[in-house]
Amino acid sequence: MSATVSPLREPLIEGNKSYHDISVDLARSTEKAPSKTWWVAFLISVSVLLFGVFCILWTIWVGIGTWDLNRTIGWGWDITNFVWWIGIGHAGTLISAILLLFRQKWRTGVNRAAEAMTIFAVMCAGLFPLIHMGRIWMAFFIFPYPNTRGSLWPNFNSPLLWDVFAISTYFTVSVLFWYTGLVPDFATVRDRARGLRKKFYNFLSFGWTGSAKHWQRWESLSLVLAGLATPLVLSVHTIVSFDFATSVIPGWHTTIFPPYFVAGAVFSGFAMVQTLMLITRKVLHLEEYITIGHIESMNKVILVTGTIVGVAYLTELFIAWYSGYIYEQFAFFNRALGPYYWAYFGMMFCNVVSPQFFWVEKFRKSLWWTFFLSIVVNIGMWFERFVIIATTLARDYLPSSWSFYVPTWVEVGIFLGTLGLFFTCYLLFTRVAPVVAIAEVKHILKAAGDQFVKKNTEHHEHVLTEFQEAEASGTVYASAHDHDDHHESH
Amino acid sequence: MRKFNKDLIFGLYDDETDLMAAVKSAKKDHLEIYDVYSPFPVHGLDPILGLSESRLHIAGFIYGALGALTAFLGMTWIFTMDWPIIFGGKPYWSVPAFIPITFELTVLFAAIGMTVTFYVINGQGPGVTNPVLHDRITDDKFCLAFDTHHVEVNDAEAFFEKTGASLVDRKNI
Numbered sequence: 294m295s296a297t298v299s300p301l302r303e304p305l306i307e308g309n310k311s312y313h314d315i316s317v318d319l320a321r322s323t324e325k326a327p328s329k330t331w332w333v334a335f336l337i338s339v340s341v342l343l344f345g346v347f348c349i350l351w352t353i354w355v356g357i358g359t360w361d362l363n364r365t366i367g368w369g370w371d372i373t374n375f376v377w378w379i380g381i382g383h384a385g386t387l388i389s390a391i392l393l394l395f396r397q398k399w400r401t402g403v404n405r406a407a408e409a410m411t412i413f414a415v416m417c418a419g420l421f422p423l424i425h426m427g428r429i430w431m432a433f434f435i436f437p438y439p440n441t442r443g444s445l446w447p448n449f450n451s452p453l454l455w456d457v458f459a460i461s462t463y464f465t466v467s468v469l470f471w472y473t474g475l476v477p478d479f480a481t482v483r484d485r486a487r488g489l490r491k492k493f494y495n496f497l498s499f500g501w502t503g504s505a506k507h508w509q510r511w512e513s514l515s516l517v518l519a520g521l522a523t524p525l526v527l528s529v530h531t532i533v534s535f536d537f538a539t540s541v542i543p544g545w546h547t548t549i550f551p552p553y554f555v556a557g558a559v560f561s562g563f564a565m566v567q568t569l570m571l572i573t574r575k576v577l578h579l580e581e582y583i584t585i586g587h588i589e590s591m592n593k594v595i596l597v598t599g600t601i602v603g604v605a606y607l608t609e610l611f612i613a614w615y616s617g618y619i620y621e622q623f624a625f626f627n628r629a630l631g632p633y634y635w636a637y638f639g640m641m642f643c644n645v646v647s648p649q650f651f652w653v654e655k656f657r658k659s660l661w662w663t664f665f666l667s668i669v670v671n672i673g674m675w676f677e678r679f680v681i682i683a684t685t686l687a688r689d690y691l692p693s694s695w696s697f698y699v700p701t702w703v704e705v706g707i708f709l710g711t712l713g714l715f716f717t718c719y720l721l722f723t724r725v726a727p728v729v730a731i732a733e734v735k736h737i738l739k740a741a742g743d744q745f746v747k748k749n750t751e752h753h754e755h756v757l758t759e760f761q762e763a764e765a766s767g768t769v770y771a772s773a774h775d776h777d778d779h780h781e782s783h
Numbered sequence: 784m785r786k787f788n789k790d791l792i793f794g795l796y797d798d799e800t801d802l803m804a805a806v807k808s809a810k811k812d813h814l815e816i817y818d819v820y821s822p823f824p825v826h827g828l829d830p831i832l833g834l835s836e837s838r839l840h841i842a843g844f845i846y847g848a849l850g851a852l853t854a855f856l857g858m859t860w861i862f863t864m865d866w867p868i869i870f871g872g873k874p875y876w877s878v879p880a881f882i883p884i885t886f887e888l889t890v891l892f893a894a895i896g897m898t899v900t901f902y903v904i905n906g907q908g909p910g911v912t913n914p915v916l917h918d919r920i921t922d923d924k925f926c927l928a929f930d931t932h933h934v935e936v937n938d939a940e941a942f943f944e945k946t947g948a949s950l951v952d953r954k955n956i
Contacts, residue, residue, distance in 0.1 A: 312822060312923035437857075443866060449858045450870045450880040458887040466894045473898060476907075477921065481822070484918040499902060500785070500911035503920050505832055507905050508824040513837040514901050521847075521890045532883055735923075736823040 304743035305399055308581040312735050319727045319734065320482050322577045327724060330576060338716035345710005348703045349424055357427045359703045365694050366686045370704040371421045373678040374711065377561070378418035379460070379533055380554075380674060383526055384562025385411025386467060389474075390522035393515070398741050399590050401733040402583045405478075405726070406573060407566045408471040413718040414565070415464045417711035422456070424707070452535035459532040466525060470518045473511070476501050477732045530558040537681065544624030544685040547612065553605035560598035560644070561674035563591050567667035569719065571660060573728060582729050585658050592657040595670065599648030602677075606645060624685055632697055633684040636676050643673020784912045787956045791817055792939045793916050793928035794948030799825045802925035805946040806831050814942060815933040820916065820926040843897040850892025854885040914956035924949075 310318070327335075352359055362369050385407040392400035423432050435457050437446050447454050480501035483494035501507070534554035537545040567588065574583040613625040628637045647669045650656045657663070683698050722728075739745050796802045799821065806828065809816055819832060829836075858881045862868070867875045902908045920926045929939045931953075943951045 316822075316922045437861070446861045446866060448868075448870060449862065449884055450873065450877055452883075455883040455887075458884045458891075462887040462891040465891060469894050469898045473901070477823075481921040484915060484921045495912055496910060499907040499909060500913035501907060501921070502913050502915065503820040503822060503926075505819040505821065505825075505828055506834055507907075508821065509829055509834055510837045510839050510901055510905065512824050513839045514897055517840050517843045517897060518894060521843075521894055524886070525890050528883070528886060535883075732823040 302398075302741070302746065303584070303586040304746040305402060305584060305586060305741035306582060306734060306738055307584055307743045309744045310581065310738065310742060312738065315735050315738065316481055316485070316731060318579075319478075319582070319729050319731045320485055322723055322728055323482055323725060324485070328576070331720060331724075335717065335720045338713045338720060340713070341709050342713030342717050343710075345707055345713055348706030348710055349420075351703055352424055352707070353429055357425070359701060361699065361701045361704075363696060363698075365689045365696060366683060366698045368682050368686060369698055370679075370683075370700045370708060371425050373675065373682050374708050375418050375421035376533060376554075376678045376682075377675050378414045378421075378711065378715075379530065380558035380561040380678075381565045381671075382411045382414035382418060382463075382467075382562065383530060383555075383558035384566045385409070385414075386463075386470075386522050386526040387559055387562065388566070389470060390519040390526065393519040394523060397590075398737045399587050401730055401737055402587045403566060403570055403591070403729075404733070405471075405474065405730045406570060406722075406728050407562075408467060408474070409719065409722045409726070410566060410569060410715075411467050411562075412464065412471060413715045413722075414562075415460065415467065416718070417715050419460060419464065420711060420714075421707075452532060452539050455532045456536060459529045463525060463529045466518065466522055470515075470522060473514060473518070474730055474733070475726055477503065477511070478727045478730060481731050482727065527555055530554045542685060542689070543618070543620040544613075544628070545681070546621075547609065549605055549608055549612070553602065553609075556598045556601040556605065557644075557674060557677060560595060560602055560648075561671060563595050563598070564667040564670035564674070567591055567595070567663055568671065571664045571667070573723065577723065577728060579729060582734060585660075588660070588663055589654075589657045592651045592663060595667075596648050596651040596657075599644055599670070603645035606641065620690065623688075627688045628680055628684050631684065631688060633680065633687070636680050636684060640673055640676035640680050643669045644677060647673065784914060785906070787914070789817070789956050790931045790953065791916065791928045791956060792931055792934070792936055792951070792953045793926050794939075794943035794946070795917060795919065795924040795926050795950040795952075796947070797924065797949050799828075799925055801947055802927060803828060803831060805927050805942075805948070808946055809927070809942065812942065814929060814938065817928045817930040817933075820920045820928070822921050822923060822925075825925070839897060839901060842900050843893045846896030847889045847893035849896075850888040850890070851885055853892070854888035855881055858884065914954070916954055916956075917950075917952065 306315075308314075360369060360371065385404075388400050388407045389404040392404075423429055426432060435447055435454065437449075438444075475497075476499050479494050479498035480503065483491055483498045486494055531551040531554065534550035538547060538550040540546060570583055570591075571588070574580055610625055613621045616622070647666050650662065650666060656666075687698050688695050794805070796805060802819065802821065802825065806816065806819060810831065810833075816832065819828065821828075859876060862877075863875050869875070870877075873880070906913065915921075916926055916928060917924065927948075929942075931939075936953075940951060
């Protein structure tokens with residue numbers, strides 16, 4: 294097996310771990326009592342969540358008018374937040390599915406937490422269209438079912454309905470994928486536990502035994518789910534962008550939206566993964582499993598997607614000018630130099646300029662820079678959605694209906710509430726489930742553990758020097774052949 | 784707890800390479816293996832054990848096809864026969880607009896169908912308790928088990944001794 298280790302790769306698991314060490318280290322967060330930090334974070338998150346619940350109830354009680362939306366600004370913070378959260382929800386599936394198909398081993402360190410984050414982010418996102426309906430108790434109208442109104446069906450030609458299908462499918466598939474990965478790890482925790490805890494984890498582990506046939510099916514299932522989730526994750530933000538792109542609003546009605554939204558989603562998702570993983574690895578002492586190498590890899594993804602987003606912004610501007618269509622031109626002129634110029638330049642700086650720091654290796658590998666920039670990117674991506682939605686709607690075709698949109702305390706409260714929901718769920722997750730996938734890390738140990746990579750590097754260098762010596766003495770062919778045999782025997 | 788009415792003798796190995804060598808050796812000695820358990824999927828084990836490839840992905844394809852048909856034919860029936868409505872001057876049967884939902888339901892049906900099938904054929908699910916031979920199997924030990932109805936206990940013990948199992952035990956499941 295050791296022959297498959299590339300000596301060029303940095304180790305992904307440090308600290309000379311054995312299989313048992315991995316179980317002990319990664320199950321620990323579920324086994325010991327929560328720390329003081331955890332309680333403080335949890336209480337803050339729950340309080341903010343409760344305030345959000347109050348604001349949602351207030352909206353439902355008083356009506357959507359509490360949001361100060363008006364004739365032209367039909368979508369404000371609510372849809373901005375919806376798109377922002379859905380975007381954040383994209384990194385998990387990208388890491389777990391697309392990187393699985395690409396055989397990127399570093400995904401195993403971060404996939405579990407990133408997938409959990411996806412699920413919580415999609416929950417937060419899903420709230421906004423629901424409460425935006427005004428009459429939330431009518432929400433079931435959006436689903437097609439035989440009803441007493443005819444049966445009258447929803448409009449299957451509408452991107453808003455496609456959204457319903459896309460997001461509910463995405464949420465369901467993410468949960469299935471995540472939980473199937475968790476089952477063997479719950480079994481590990483179960484077999485280490487006693488008493489009531491054992492019963493609890495036995496229930497969660499679905500009676501997993503680790504039989505060879507089950508592992509074979511498990512791998513088959515994971516691979517197919519990854520194959521399904523890959524086009525799915527691309528479809529979700531594509532369909533979200535259709536909400537805008539199929540409308541007739543200048544600044545929205547563009548064909549570039551689907552790829553641009555997907556790149557932006559991956560960009561913001563990875564930024565959120567960085568923010569959370571940097572805290573998680575520090576607090577739970579997972580530095581040996583989520584290494585600087587992992588963080589650097591994710592920073593490279595942030596750099597690429599951030600640059601794609603930058604190209605999309607410039608393309609948009611060029612096309613608006615080149616189209617010769619004055620309404621389109623005005624929409625972009627207004628975004629950059631209108632009353633919301635600060636949001637536009639905030640977006641440009643945070644999303645296009647700030648990730649460029651990651652061209653420099655020193656910044657990619659610096660924890661503080663990564664943490665700082667990940668928050669900057671999150672803010673920037675929120676501004677992007679705000680720019681697209683609110684600033685575009687504030688100045689529409691008729692100057693007589695132009696207005697300046699400011700959110701009310703209720704809208705701000707609901708946004709804070711979703712942050713509270715997100716962090717509450719994440720904090721509970723770190724208590725119940727192993728934050729790093731135990732079985733998957735063990736699976737890559739012999740290929741990416743530092744003791745194995747080191748051994749191979751030494752071997753590689755040894756072979757290389759011998760080869761160079763042989764080359765110098767002119768016996769290179771015979772000698773190289775010997776080394777092939779030598780290598781086989783390892 | 785599910786009962787299988789088997790009297791098993793099993794050995795634990797410390798490394799997957801030991802386990803694979805043991806499985807090869809058992810095959811050579813014509814000892815019938817009851818099952819092999821490991822803390823993570825061991826690649827290269829399936830062909831030695833003689834496990835045929837999983838057909839789960841075929842089931843997945845069928846579920847997916849079912850989802851695609853449900854969505855596409857459903858929308859077709861609704862918009863051409865059950866309640867035709869003109870939206871924006873488009874034809875009743877506007878195929879391009881049906882594609883997104885058809886795709887989503889394909890994925891949804893395939894994912895739910897495969898996952899449910901996986902747990903059902905594994906004999907797993909919420910509330911199911913399967914017998915665990917040893918607590919370290921989900922941690923760091925690799926287990927090979929024989930059914931004592933098919934393999935003599937003495938033969939099995941000699942086999943485990945020979946292949947270097949770190950622990951040998953018996954259990955009724």
